[in-house]
Structures are given as structure tokens and as C-alpha cells.
Amino acid sequence: MQMPLIDENRYADAMRETVLPALAQCREEGWMSPAGVSDIDSANFTAQSGASQSISGDIGNPDAADSGNDADANSQTLNSASSDIANDANGTTHIGMGDAGIGISGGGIDTGSDEADEQRIMHSKFFGISSLAAPPMPGKLHYVCFDAHKFDALGVPGASAKFRGSIVFSFGFTEFAAKHAEMTWYFLLAGYSVCILEHRGHGYSVRDVGNPSLVWIDDWRRYVADLAKFAQTVGRQYAGDQPMHLYSHSMGGGIAAATLESFPMLFDRAVLSSPMIEPITGMPNSIAGPATALASAVGLSRRRAPGQTEFSPTMKLKGYEGAAQARVQWYFSLRRQDEHYQTNAATFGWVNQALRMSHAILRREACARIETPILLFQAGRDTWVHNGAQNRFVERVRVESGDVVLERVEPAVHEIFSMPNAVLGPYVDRIIDFYAESVDEMVAEEE
Template identity: 50%
Template sequence: MVLPLIDEHRYAEEMNGKVLPALAQCRVEGWMEPAQSDDLLDPAVPGKLHYVCYDAAKFDALRINDATAVFRGAIVVSHGFTEFAAKYAEMVWYFLLAGYSVCVFEHRGHGYSARDVGNPSLVWIDDWRRYVADLAKFSDTVGKRYADGMPLNLFCHSMGGAIGIGVLEQHPTLFDKAVLSCPMVAPATGMPNWLAGVLAELFCCIGLGRHKVFGQSEFTSELNMDDHPGASEARVRWFQQQRIDDARQQTYAATFSWVCQAVRMSRAIQRPEACANIETPILMFQAGRDVWVLNEPQNRFIAAVNNSGGDATLVRFDDSLHEIFSMPNAILDPYLRRILDFFDSPELPQLM
């Protein structure tokens, strides 16, 4: 499927003048109670979780040029570490043009969802399985409602990809298809992850679980494009402005507890018996210049799923940074095409 991309040279103008006004007319905001799960030692932590949904029928009623006006189902978006729903406005726009309703869930500790630390820059979680249980509940309720009997698909990025994998392993029939964009199968911690896990556990044990990890910084309005070599400057500056304009979108650094849980989640989702549970067809994207997640564990995950009879495809963008959706149109275009073609392609019957 071919869709016209936002002009990078007029990016802010097109987003403010065309995309956001249209999204506002089909946008529904809501809050969900946290999931209850037998896997969690502690009960659900108080505080509601925030989401934003976009209705394809309301969008089609706007008669936007290039919209397919053919309802294809719904896409649940699972965002990455320190991200927020508004960051995905451009991707939501493309999904709506293609005929999908879109449901963007803000994970605990992010955006307008409940938080457990006072510092708006920090992300804390007590148990990674809480992320998985909450996303599963949201998808099985809100997501299915927006799918309205049509396919329910999953689009994940980074940390959201690790959470998504957990859902695919524990709820094999929940989604029809899943796109994992640079998923955090294993985080890049700057040291062997087993050591990062041990150190994080130690700091948690001495009462520093809610403290910022050494070497990480809190949010600042300053932006250095040297930190994003080759990315679309217009997109990166747009994302930064969203953070500047809204303190709820200024998550920026990990706590020791988050690192501890990220390493535990990584180990859990890579277990061969967990990978063997996956039935949902997967399209995974890998960035050749990724510095936030490790590529080799992604390769092993794909192999484990396929070796267990699953259907998983890996597509690598050698010249891309971690956020492929933040790259220039020359990279974003084939990336978006592969996603939409994958979601739109008919499923092949399983061989018995």
C-alpha cells in the first residue's frame, strides 16, 4: 500500500494544519483500571492508565484525500521507554488513512497514566509482568471494541515490543498480526545484561530502586542533533517540542527498579518454551545503527519462533537509528509500506 508521507520540509506546518486537526475530530480519550493478574505477587497498584483511540469511521467521514475509506480493523500501539501517545500522531495518521482504527495505550509511568515516582523525568515499575497484564487487558477490551469483529493487530516499538512479545506469548490468539519495531528483546545496558541485572538488584535491595540510574540525565529542553545522526531533523524537533509543551511527556531516564525489571523481562521472553507459545504472525524490524537495544537477541528470538513452527520475518534497515519512524522519508516510506502490506496481506492457512 502506498500513502503520501508528510513533507519533511513543511513538517510542523502539515502536522499543525492538517494532521492534528483531523485526528482531534476522531479522537477519544479514556482511562482503564490496572489489570489484576495471578502472576503478580502484589495486587494492582492504584491509579488509572491512560489511552487515546482514533475511530476509522469518524476519520473517513472527514473525507480526507488519500484515505482508503475501507475499514480493515484496529491497530493497538505499544510505545517505547519514556515515550507517550502524542509521539505517534504521524503513524496514527497513516494507519487511519489505510483504514484502521488506532488505540494507543500509555504504559504505567508514562504520559498521562499513573506514576509511582514524583520526578516527571523518571520511569519506575515494580514488576514487568504488570506491563504485560495491562496491555493484554487493554487490547482484549478497548482494542477489540474498536476492531469490531475485524482483525486486531499490534504495532510495538522498543520497550513496547518486549511488552508486546510477552502478550503474544501469554495470549497467543489475542492478535491477528504483530509488528515489532526494534523491540527490546534485550536492552543495551553498556555491560553484559546479567551484570546489569545483578547491579540493579543490589541497588534496589539497598533502597535505591526509585533512584535515577547513574549516568542518565533528567529531561532538558535543549536538543543536540548530533545525538540523532541521519534522523529526520523535522521529526526529532517535533518530538522534542511535544515534550517541552507538556510536562507529562518528559519521561527521560530509568530508575534502578526499571533496569532490574527490563532485564528480567528480557530473560523471560527469550525462553524457548515461551517463544514456542507464539501463534501470531510477526514482522520484526531491526535497525543497523541501534544503540538502545541489541540486535543479536532479536535474531535469536526470530529463529526460536520459527523453529517452534511460528511465522516470524525479520527486516533490517542497515542505515536506520533505533526509531525508524523518526528517519527521513527515504527510509520511512519502505518501512511504512512493509507494515501496511503485512497487515493487509491474507493469512496463509496453517499446515497440519
């Protein structure tokens, strides 16, 4: 399938005039209680298997004084008369926003111009006004979903008008749901509903540190358990009787790999784009691991790791050389406007857990549990994750269990989706074709 791409030369206009208004018509927002992993130790976590396994329940909040509690969250009312709120048995609060009229409170955002005001309003329509008009739900994980049936009803040119299932989205370190509007647009055009969970400590999800620039986690398995619960509940609901796929990037790709090892039957197909099988830390990881473990042990877990900086309103192009500047500028405009999108620095605790996750992912017995067909994209000019670790992962999955394809995008930087259309086009088309193969397989089995 050849996907019609957004014109780079009028990127911001196309996003404001075409993409975001359409996405607003099929967007739904919700909050989910984090999954419970406190009773699962690192030795047996990846021994869990099968889509029939259910992850549910609340996780103990490491910083309850900052985050609040579920009782407060459930009693919180949202400033939207059109919202239809329902709590399901999995602790999920779902809000159907539709195309209702929206009123915006300032929220402390200094837009500086009418154009910026208009852009902020459009972003809020896209991702749920309640988040901007009221604080996040204490103790909850935030998610945004886009219904392919509602999208198809809009009659958008180029849409497939054929429902193909859902795609669960696992994004990267310091990212947020709003950043991935363009990829969401392409997936909807192809006939897929899209479900984006904002990982703990990111976007409007619960945080465990007060500084909005910092990212901290006490146990990487929380990420995996949360993603699995989200897929089993929200993602599966949007898939209906069609396939449920996984799309992931960077840190989200590492989380995705670990999830595929722990829940081999959960997804029909998975794309790992520049996955963080092993992060680049600025020093040999054989040193970084023990050093960050020691720092965490002596009470520095929530402190900013060396070389990490807090968010700055001045855009820097390091790591984006060769990317489409219109896309990069768009991403940064979102970060500049909303404090919730300004995570920027890893803590000692996060680095240590990222390295622990890497070690767990690469274990041969873990790789042997993967049954989901995988398409792994490797960026030829990646400076954030180790390509060698991706190669080892692919080799071990092939030897131990099976179906994985590695495709190297030689000119691409880490965020392949930020590249110019000449690179982005084949990347998107390959992903759509890869997912479509599962539909063909389903038809063949029925025949």
C-alpha cells in the first residue's frame, strides 16, 4: 500500500487544517489504573505466557504523597458536560469526547500569539480537553484512542474504508501521545484504530517525581505490566474480532520486546522501530550499570544522571541532523506549550532500570518465548540506542523461536518517523504491508 504523505513544505498548515480536525472527530480519552507487578520477581516475570493471562489491579505508588490515590481519582469530576464516563472492572475510566464544543482554561500556558492560541486549542481538541482544563487523574495512567469506524465515516480522501483491527502504540523516552499524530493519521487511513498509552512518568500519566523534566522508574517491569494490561483491555476492545498489532519506538520498543517475551500470544504482529534493546549511556554500560545501581542504593535514584539536562525552550537539533525540519519543529512546539510534555532528563534510577531491562530482554530463554512476528527497523545513524544489541536480539529470536525481520534504514536518524518523505514513505508503506499480512492469513485460515 502506498500511503499519501503529508506535504513537508506545508506541514504545520496540513496538521492544523486537515489532520488534527479529523482526528478530533474520532478521538476518545481515558485513564487506567496501573497494573500490579509487586508480586512478580525478575526471575519469573518473563515466564508468564499467553493472551489468556490477565494483568490487573493497582500498583503501590512509590510517591503517594505527590500522586494522590485512586479514591480521589474516581471522585474527580471533569470539566466537560459532553463527557460520558464509565469505569470498567479493570479500573479504566473512559471518556468519549466526540466533537463537542470545547472551552479552554489558560492552564498557565503563555501562547504569545493568536496563532499559537489556535494551535493549542486544536491540540487540546485532538488529545482531550479535560487534560488541559483539569489536572491529571491522581494515580492513573492516561491514554488516547482513535476509532477507525468514526474516522472512516468522515470520508477522508485516501482512507481505506475497511476496518483492519487496532494498533497499540508504545512510544519512546520523554515522548507523549500528541507527538505521534502523523503516524496515527496514517494508521487510521489504512483502516486501523489506534490506542496510545502514555507510559508512567510521561505526558499526563502519573508521575513519581515533582520536577517535570525528570523521568524516574523504580522497576522497569511496571512499564511492561501496564502495556500488557492496556492491550488486553483497551486495545482488544478497539480491535474487535480483527487483529491487534503493536507499534513501538525506542524505549517503547524495549518495553514492547519485553512484553512480547512475557505475553507471546498477546499481539498478532509487532513493529519495533529503533528499539531500545540497549541504551547508549555515554560510557560503557558495564560501568554504567553498577554505577547507577550504587547511586540508587545510596538514595540518589531520583537525581538527574550525569550529562542529562532539564527542558529548555530553545530547540536543539542534535540527533535530528537530516530529519525533516518541519516535523522536528512541530514536535518541539508541542513540548514548549505544555509542561506535561517537557520530560527531558533521565535519573539514576531510570538509567539503571533501562539497563536491567536490556539484560532481561537479551536472555536467550526470554528470546525463545517470542511467538509474535516482528518487523524491526534499525536507524543507520542512531546515536541513542545500540544497533549491535538490536542485531543480537534478532539473531537470538531467530535461533530460539522464529519470525523476525530486520530492516536497516541507512540514512535515518533515531526517530525514523521524523525523516523526509523520501525515507518516511517506504517506512510507512512497509509497516502497513506487514500488518496487512495478518489479515490475509486470517482470511486464508477461514477459507
